[in-house]
Amino acid sequence: xxxxxxxxxxxxxxxxxxxxxxxxxxxxxxxxxxxxxxxxxxxxxxxxxxxxxxxxxxxxxxxxxxxxxxxxxxxxxxxxxxxxxxxxxxxxxxxxxxxxxxxxxxxxxxxxxxxxxxxxxxxxxxxxxxxxxxxxxxxxxxxxxxxxxxxxxxxxxxxxxxxxxxxxxxxxxxxxxxxxxxxxxxxxxxxxxxxxxxxxxxxxxxxxxxxxxxxxxxxxxxxxxxxxxxxxxxxxxxxxxxxxxxxxxxxxxxxxxxxxxxxxxxxxxxxxxxxxxxxxxxxxxxxxxxxxxxxxxxxxxxxxxxxxxxxxxxxxxxxxxxxxxxxxxxxxxxxxxxxxxxxxxxxxxxxxx
Ligand code: OGA
Ligand code: NI
Numbered sequence: 217x218x219x220x221x222x223x224x225x226x227x228x229x230x231x232x233x234x235x236x237x238x239x240x241x242x243x244x245x246x247x248x249x250x251x252x253x254x255x256x257x258x259x260x261x262x263x264x265x266x267x268x269x270x271x272x273x274x275x276x277x278x279x280x281x282x283x284x285x286x287x288x289x290x291x292x293x294x295x296x297x298x299x300x301x302x303x304x305x306x307x308x309x310x311x312x313x314x315x316x317x318x319x320x321x322x323x324x325x326x327x328x329x330x331x332x333x334x335x336x337x338x339x340x341x342x343x344x345x346x347x348x349x350x351x352x353x354x355x356x357x358x359x360x361x362x363x364x365x366x367x368x369x370x371x372x373x374x375x376x377x378x379x380x381x382x383x384x385x386x387x388x389x390x391x392x393x394x395x396x397x398x399x400x401x402x403x404x405x406x407x408x409x410x411x412x413x414x415x416x417x418x419x420x421x422x423x424x425x426x427x428x429x430x431x432x433x434x435x436x437x438x439x440x441x442x443x444x445x446x447x448x449x450x451x452x453x454x455x456x457x458x459x460x461x462x463x464x465x466x467x468x469x470x471x472x473x474x475x476x477x478x479x480x481x482x483x484x485x486x487x488x489x490x491x492x493x494x495x496x497x498x499x500x501x502x503x504x505x506x507x508x509x510x511x512x513x514x515x516x517x518x519x520x521x522x523x524x525x526x527x528x529x530x531x532x533x534x535x536x537x538x539x540x541x542x543x544x545x546x547x548x549x550x551x552x553x554x555x556x557x558x559x560x561x562x563x564x565x566x567x568x569x
Contacts, residue, residue: 285404292497439501447517520545
């Protein structure tokens with residue numbers, strides 16, 4: 217596969233949404249207006265639905281993996297408490313994110329994404345690579361954090377002084393948590409704890425701090441368009457502003473932020489490894505008029521050179537593989553170049569029976 221991250225080499229030259237929002241217009245530019253069927257319903261009384269909350273300290277192993285399994289089957293999303301990542305580290309991570317986005321545009325642009333390929337590191341706003349697209353009401357700063365060979369803190373913000381150290385610590389701690397969750401998920405499928413981790417191989421971890429500025433017309437746009445995450449598992453740290461919505465039974469549910477929790481969701485590669493027993497679930501972010509919102513997404517993915525296919529232990533006893541094997545890097549490029557468009561990228565891997 218060509219290294220798509222190197223095809224284009226212009227620094228991302230687009231407008232940043234935060235800068236646009238700070239200009240104080242009462243109407244948003246047409247580039248951010250979604251087609252009618254994609255627009256969210258924004259109402260003060262919006263029902264906050266509680267996705268399952270799992271206390272990771274409270275149960276012994278078989279009970280815990282059963283709970284995780286149920287949450288994976290019913291929602292594909294859950295929140296975890298007492299997850300082992302120090303709460304003061306969550307606070308520090310939120311703090312450096314807030315400090316970064318509080319800097320002037322000029323100071324932030326020092327860290328602008330250096331290209332417009334798939335998942336470039338740095339400060340950006342556009343998610344997809346294709347020209348024709350409705351833009352998201354979001355800015356972000358992305359960090360390549362694992363394996364260590366991808367990690368180059370020199371490319372990350374130098375201010376505040378604790379920025380780089382905090383990202384490194386957060387990377388290590390969230391990686392431990394992701395591995396523990398993958399072990400529980402593996403057990404919940406009746407597999408040895410290591411089966412899913414082994415299928416994913418050495419993880420490639422990215423940490424993205426998302427910043428959703430207030431928006432004068434939140435009913436016309438989305439902070440982040442509907443998508444399923446393309447990798448194995450995602451850990452999302454939210455602040456106290458609601459905005460994440462999960463699609464279930466043909467409805468969008470808003471996730472109640474819990475201050476000390478991670479929101480956990482399964483990605484497309486877990487759907488493949490589990491041979492469709494668990495699904496990656498569509499989600500999106502809505503914005504609001506009054507308050508900025510920040511979240512930190514930590515993605516645990518295979519490396520781009522890894523082939524992913526259903527775990528062989530699940531294929532015994534006449535259960536055929538439901539997906540063909542896919543090179544993860546190809547799945548990533550398809551996603552960034554053509555867009556998520558529901559789950560069409562994973563649907564294209566289904567073996568017709
Ligand atoms: C993501 C994501 C949701 C949010 O970054 O993939 O789905 O609420 N984020 O920021
Ligand atoms: Ni996502």
